[in-house]
Amino acid sequence: MKNIDVELRDLLRTGKKESIDINNLKKLKSIILFLNDEDREIRRTTQEILLSAPIIPVSEIVDLYLSTESEYVADFIVENLNIFLIDLVDRFSNKIDSIIVSELIKKIPVKDLFATLVEIAEITPISAKKAELIIRTCYPSFSESMNSLISYDFIENFKKEIKKLLSIRLKENDKNITTLVLKTACFFPELPPLIEKELINIINHSDIEEHIIYATTALINVENKKNAQILANRLKNGKDSEKVKLAIIESLGNIGNPKIAPIMIELFDEGGQIAYSTSKSLGSMGVEVLPYLVQALKEDRYIPNIVESMKRIGSASFEYLMTSLEKERNIQIRKNIAHCLTLVMHEQYGYEGTIKLLTNELAGKNRELVEAVTQALINLGTPSIEYLIDELNDKDRELRKNAVKILEHFGEGNIEIALDGLLETDEDRVGTLSIILYVYHPDERLRKLGYSFAVHKGNLRAKKTDKLLEILTDALNEIDPYIRIRSCDILVFFKSKAIPHLTKLLSDPNILVKRKAAEALRTIKSKRALIALMNAATDKDPIVSEISTRALGELGDPGVVDIILGNLKRNSQAIYEASVYALSQLGTPILHKITKELSSSNKKVVDGIVDAISKIGTVGLEILIKKYLEENGRRVAQIERIIGKMGETAIPAILEIYEKTSDSQNKEKLLRLRAKIKDTSVTKEIVEKLQKPASKKTAIELINLIGIECVNKIVDELLKLEQNKVKRIFTKNIKIEPKILVSIIKELKLREQQQLALHLINQNQRTLKKFVSENPEFESLFEE
């Protein structure tokens, strides 16, 4: 040590700071080396002197550190970093110095370092920003700090300097420094364009995974689509790790050069994360990759990845797929386009949206497109069915026609499955859909299925809302008469609400529709339809008339009787029968009116009334018989016809009147009516009359009226009498019909009344002989 230094040292040791002129820079610089003195006191005094100087010899102090790498000096620098930092970072232009400085800076906590930079930035902001940039390229922890002073303007204004600085750092060929430079370039998007060449060089030649990944990532911000080819070339070499490949793939997605798409598509074959990331990247490249993706559909195996890309591209994918479906000639691609459509749209629009969009396409006339859409809908399976049914009543004929076809393709079984499934969640919808299916689908089997779902426990499954009514009334405007007809079938369930619509149909140009409307109105059975039915009853069409006439009868309004009587005259058996039915339905309230018509000169009217009254039953008959007795036996023929038609059912009514009647003449008339309807209970009265000469003739007439049915009971009654009395009854040539007489003889023989039988034979020999000659089978009866 020189003498002067020894003196200085002594001075410093004694702490006599004032003896050193701090304004004398030369003197000041001479004490710097004491910063590295072993004596703590000397170092402290030196530091105090230096820090109190108006001009601190910063550079010299840093030089001392660079030459000695002294811990004491380092501590002093770090403790007063705000003074030294700018000088320190300036040393990075020298490679060796930069290493030493780097090591020193790395000792400072990131937080403190950034605080110092902020402090410096208050006075010299540009220097502080430059310092930060440099520190980032040497201090790994700091390079990850999210805090920064560096701004866009700073990079823009100091482009050249920054470019030079980063280039120098990269040229150092230090693995770690390169990593930090690249990391910094990734951190500030404005930096990569400044070192584009270097980045490309790394991508082309580096074999350090980390460098390639950062360089690739940084390249995203260069905004030069040509760089995609460089990345693609790197990908093609195939030697890189999955990590590197993933970075390149992501970068390619960001650079967005669609020409690279074919190379990327090949990566689908690698599967796993690579394939998935490629899908994502292609997706982020946007619509321009769609042509490449569609062409790649030649390969079935690419479908999932292509779908994933398309989903990310969004609605444009759907539109492009639809256009491709129309234009594409390759069958395999077309098939897969349909497949993709299903998946892409499904993801984006959900099930309902997808199917709705697809079904909208069914409105097109392009056969191939429709075919492909059909395939897509079938791919979606039975859930498509409900939406297809919805389209059956769409205004677009083409759409409807195609929906019909696809539903036919699905068939009963699948449609049943679909409707059944829906029952779990929305019974009302099932009801509506099945009505549409029933009304609109031309296939009978499907309609039948629709009806079976539409009607549940005798009523509509769907709520009878105005909307549903609207569906049905819209169907009434369809050109196809059968749709109108089937709509009527369902409208019936709406009862009175449907009447105005059904009434309109009574003037439908199609006769079948008119008939169905009449039938529907009949089923509804509401007096609100009376006027319409009265008009329809006189319709030219016999079936419309027949149905309406029946309906009028069922409504029970006596005011319609004239129309029905009028219909009796029409030349149609069906209308005649309907009128008879209607009159009988109207019942007793119209009896007075119709019995007056029994004197009509029109035979059909009389016949019809007779038929009707016979159908009305005992109530009608009672009234009629009373009238008959009052009118002194007029219209006996009609009454007999009525009774004849009623058969045994007429007996109670006549019997009741008979028992209440005291007038003998009327009683006899009633007795005749009873005999006419073969009421065998009259036999007692008959046998009584047979015994009296005055009434014997009537009794015989009554026997003949009843016929052989009365034989048993007559014989019963006869055998209650003495034999002589019986013999007196059966005088010679009694006017009982031979057939009845033979039956009586036969019955007497069976009951072993040989004498009486013989008496009857002897008394009526001539009649019986004649009878036997005509009926030889009875010969044995007379052998004895």
Add this chain to the structure above:
Amino acid sequence: MTLDSRLYFKVVLAGEAGVGKTSLRRSYLGVGFQTQHLSTIGADFASYSTKINEQRVNFQIWDLAGQDIFESMRNLYYKGSLGALMVFDVTDVSSLEALNNWIIELDKNSGRGIVPFSILGNKIDLLDEEELNKIRKTVDLVIKKYNKKFASKGFSINYFETSAKTGHNVKIAFNNLGESIFNYLEFRRKKREES
């Protein structure tokens, strides 16, 4: 186009990631087993025609992604399912436990509630008989639990041990599911008619 007597059975392959759903599908379709695991994206779809109970059936097989990241989009694919194969990996018991969540998903998203499903223990080629016996005991309890829970639904749950690698039981499992679906549909029809 004429009326088609073919029935479309949409079925889903469900289960945790990597249990072998896609391989089972490929094995069934005859595309062959791929040793490299490809994670399905959301769902993948394939169809296969066969005859079950003398009826032509087109299985529309939706292979659902097992990864959690696909959960939200996966739910969309359940709609309209008539059946499911719930797959677990016999070498990973946790994948059997996880089936409960898949069954809940199926119930929630099929649009018709719970539908017939079978449980498939896949990758049996990786275990020996003793280890398989242990698994069978656990599966038995699981099957009993579900059969009790869904007793009124018109189907019963079966268990199949499969190997997508060797193709063991794969076809049988699919066909059995098809039959279960038939029975279920018949049950539903009868119930509908009765009501």
